[in-house]
Amino acid sequence: MAQATFEEISASDFFYRNRDIAGFTNPSRAIFAAIRELVENSLDAAESQKIPPDIYVRLSFEGEASKDTQIYKLRVEDNGCGIHPRYIPSAFGQVLYGSKYKLKQMRGTFGLGGKMAVLYGQITTHQPAYITSSTGLPKIYSFKLMIDIQRNRPIILDRKVLINKEQWHGTIVEFTLEGDYLRARSKILEYFKQTAMVNPYANLTFVDPKGRLYKFTRATTDMPNPPQETEPHPYGVDVELLQRLIQVTPHKNMLDFLKHHFHRVGDVTAQKFLEFSGLNPSKNPKKLSHEEIVRLMHNLKKFKDFLPPDASCLSPLGEELLKAGISKELKPEYLVVHQRKPATYAGHPFIVELGIAYGGEVPSKGSFTIYRFANRIPLLYDEASDVSFRVISNMNWRRYKVSLDMPIAIVVHICSTKVPYKTVGKEFIADRPEVRREIANALREAARQLQHFLSKREHVDKERKRLGIFAKYLPKIAQFSAALAGKEKLPDIERLLKSVQKYGDEA
Amino acid sequence: METKRKYSVTEKKSEVISSLKDFGSKIYEQMEKGDFPSITMPSRSTQNIYYDMNLRQFILGDKSVRRSARNIRHVKPFTQLVWVARFSHELTTQRKTSTLRDVYYSAQAYEMTFKDQQESDNIITDLETVLGLSREDFNIFPEERSAVFGDLTIEYTVPGYEGKTLNLTTHPDGVLIGPALTSAEFVNTTADKIIAIEKGGLFTRFIEENVHKKFNALLVLTAGQAPRATRHFIRRLHTELNLPVYIFTDGDPWGMHIAMVIISGSANAAHLRELNTPDAKWSGVWATDIVNYKLPTDPLDEVDIKRLYELQKDPRYKEDPLWQREIKTFLKIRRKAEQEAFSRYGLTYIVDEYLPAKLEETK
Structure with missing residues (x-):
């Protein structure tokens, strides 16, 4: 009889075995995911200091790996805050290590992406990664490292210290990986274009393996306010989170516990809640039994008088920046953007921002072009499953005198401390009623303004056409009648033309 | 007027x-x-x-x-x-x-x-x-297809031909009723009547059989519904030369109406005058001729019948009881006959027998 063996595996090992989860499904997805994760880390690193990001990405061909895959060297440079030398090895050499465990709007959530990319590179090419970073202090630190997958630990192969004469701050990551750039190319370019759209204050440069340069230049240096960290909202907690909070809390009674660990819970609300749930305000939270914790969680969800979460933990783009981004990437003839007020689902605050671009370089292809973003990340896969797609498809566009064959692009940005992704792949957003309602309302508002624009334009067009007809035919009537009457001099038609103008010269 | x-x-x-x-x-x-x-x-x-x-x-x-x-x-x-x-x-x-x-x-x-x-x-x-x-x-x-043949001398007024004359028997196919002819002045004629014919085949037959001599007639080919220029030309022949006009068409509602438009004009030309010849006569082929001459026939189809009911109500068809009688006969026998149907009795029958009889009847 075979004996079952159990062994503990490290986080690195887990992801090594399940790399599909993080988006490294196949060679073309992998190369896309690697670029995307590192670019997003770079954007976060710059934004956290309100530095307009300058990001340079270079993918260079290193050799053939197999019939369909090649080995590439990926280099990503940014001008972000940089990483303190003490944390560099762990930040890139230890899975699930990172700065993203607090509650505020971030692009990534688990601190997984960058490391996953490095890990993927290592398992496909057995080459070390090179990390260079400085926080702007007089020294620049450069590491050559690999990951000990079984132990989830970085192995430092080399470490250099350079003098930082120019007070450079930022991070440079370089490593090799296997991939299929040819197949990933269109997605990667689309990713840069869309990233540029929602990060109009960023300069993005991409040099592809053929040496082609793609440059997305910033349209502004204004940046949205970085999000504030917040405590969890009572509606969003679960038993596990409650137990962790109880473990770490310095507070000795329930009243203080509630006031200090939950978002928008003050003295009055805390007392009302304790009354509602029948808990003694002076009870020591550490003395709560397991059943009491479960009951507490249920009561937290049931209590109606908690204030909704505020949006300070969110960092929406804002109408001006969204406008700037869409304008520069789509160059539409007309653009309307609309930002909704903060709303919540299950205790998580979120904001919907939406834009409709019409005409200009927006193609008309028989259906609208939809650009979806979550926390300033473009979502490029599974469009048809996304809540935005459904809301847009279900909308009665005829009411707004809009038809599907018009050159229209719709941009939907949802920012939240917890984006309601439907799957681990983070490619589309679940159909939550609260989210759906916000998108629908934003869409209606923008559609109303689009309708306004369209009908005004139609009016101006009609008027221009009308005047054109008079301007075309009256001179001919003058010419023909003069010829018939045997007159040399043409009758004066200027007066007649003036009298048919309704709107003066502008029309 | x-x-x-x-x-x-x-x-x-x-x-x-x-x-x-x-x-x-x-x-x-x-x-x-x-x-x-x-x-x-x-x-x-x-x-x-x-x-x-x-x-x-x-x-x-x-x-x-x-x-x-x-x-x-x-x-x-x-x-x-x-x-x-x-x-x-x-x-x-x-x-x-x-x-x-x-x-x-x-x-x-x-x-x-x-x-x-x-x-x-x-x-x-x-x-x-x-x-x-x-x-x-x-x-x-319009593009012309109608023609005239017979002893009439005309004088052109078109540039380059002013003063030149032409006798309309000169060409055996007849002379096209075009701008040059319609703008010509009439000089003289020996004819004492005009025979208008719907179809080219019969027009040629009449010329071959010397109908113009035998009956002292000017022959006009309308080629289906007569163009305005032709209608006006017939009117001029009638009024200026004082000649009676006899019209021969197919024996069906459409032929009947070709004759009617020459006689009473069309609603489309209600804004114009002098295109009609009110005294012209429809001489055949009548529905009653189909019966009397036992002509080979085809059945009237739905469109023909519908047309007959329309014509029955038309004011132009209420003037002379002949029209109402013929419409009723068509509706009764439900047959129609083409002008060529007379060939059943030999090629010259129509000229020798039918034509003189009908000219007499509609005089």
Whole structure:
């Protein structure tokens, strides 16, 4: 009889075995995911200091790996805050290590992406990664490292210290990986274009393996306010989170516990809640039994008088920046953007921002072009499953005198401390009623303004056409009648033309 | 309206030129005054078409329409109308002619495109209505296919042929009733009647069989529904030469109506005069002839029957009891016969037997 063996595996090992989860499904997805994760880390690193990001990405061909895959060297440079030398090895050499465990709007959530990319590179090419970073202090630190997958630990192969004469701050990551750039190319370019759209204050440069340069230049240096960290909202907690909070809390009674660990819970609300749930305000939270914790969680969800979460933990783009981004990437003839007020689902605050671009370089292809973003990340896969797609498809566009064959692009940005992704792949957003309602309302508002624009334009067009007809035919009537009457001099038609103008010269 | 007036081609032409000029001057003056030019003309809508018992043709009623260049929907057709007037003026002063199709194409040289020939034809009809003249008066003709044969000498008035004469027996296929012929003066004739024939085959047969000599007749081929120029030409032969007109068509509702249009004109030409010949006679083939002469026949189809019911209600068909009788007979026998059907009795039967009998009957 075979004996079952159990062994503990490290986080690195887990992801090594399940790399599909993080988006490294196949060679073309992998190369896309690697670029995307590192670019997003770079954007976060710059934004956290309100530095307009300058990001340079270079993918260079290193050799053939197999019939369909090649080995590439990926280099990503940014001008972000940089990483303190003490944390560099762990930040890139230890899975699930990172700065993203607090509650505020971030692009990534688990601190997984960058490391996953490095890990993927290592398992496909057995080459070390090179990390260079400085926080702007007089020294620049450069590491050559690999990951000990079984132990989830970085192995430092080399470490250099350079003098930082120019007070450079930022991070440079370089490593090799296997991939299929040819197949990933269109997605990667689309990713840069869309990233540029929602990060109009960023300069993005991409040099592809053929040496082609793609440059997305910033349209502004204004940046949205970085999000504030917040405590969890009572509606969003679960038993596990409650137990962790109880473990770490310095507070000795329930009243203080509630006031200090939950978002928008003050003295009055805390007392009302304790009354509602029948808990003694002076009870020591550490003395709560397991059943009491479960009951507490249920009561937290049931209590109606908690204030909704505020949006300070969110960092929406804002109408001006969204406008700037869409304008520069789509160059539409007309653009309307609309930002909704903060709303919540299950205790998580979120904001919907939406834009409709019409005409200009927006193609008309028989259906609208939809650009979806979550926390300033473009979502490029599974469009048809996304809540935005459904809301847009279900909308009665005829009411707004809009038809599907018009050159229209719709941009939907949802920012939240917890984006309601439907799957681990983070490619589309679940159909939550609260989210759906916000998108629908934003869409209606923008559609109303689009309708306004369209009908005004139609009016101006009609008027221009009308005047054109008079301007075309009256001179001919003058010419023909003069010829018939045997007159040399043409009758004066200027007066007649003036009298048919309704709107003066502008029309 | 004088109907027995001696027709003078040259007199008519100068009248046409001056009315075109007046039309232009009226528009010119309105514009000079700073007004949008406009014109008023009788409405040609079906509600404004009446049958006049005295004139024995359709006429337009009192309703009129106003076309103004101030109106966005009118300005283009208005311009087209002024252009057609200007083009006609050029044609008539330079003594040139044009077909309807030519007009449609000529407009393009003036950046005055018409959507299709239908549109340019309509505008020409507008000008006819405004001036009370027919398009042939402004030297615009449809494509012609009708012809005339017989002892009539004409004198041309067209440029290059002025004063030249032609006897219409000269060519055995007949002479095309085109602009040169319709603008010619009649010099003399020995004929004492006119026979109008619907079909080319019979027209040729009649010439071969010397019908023009045997019956002392001028033969006119209408080639189906007679074109306006031909109708006007028949009227001139009738009024200027004082000759009676006999019409031979197929024995079906369509043939019957060809005769009727020569006699009483069409609703489409209600704005025009002198296209009809009220005294002309329909001599056959009647429905009663089908019965009396035992002609080979085809059954009437649904469209034929529908047409007969329409004609039954038409005011033109209420004048002479002959028409109602023939319609009823058609509806009773439900058969029709072509002119060629007489061949059943030999090639010359129609000339030797039928024709003299019918000429006598409809005298």
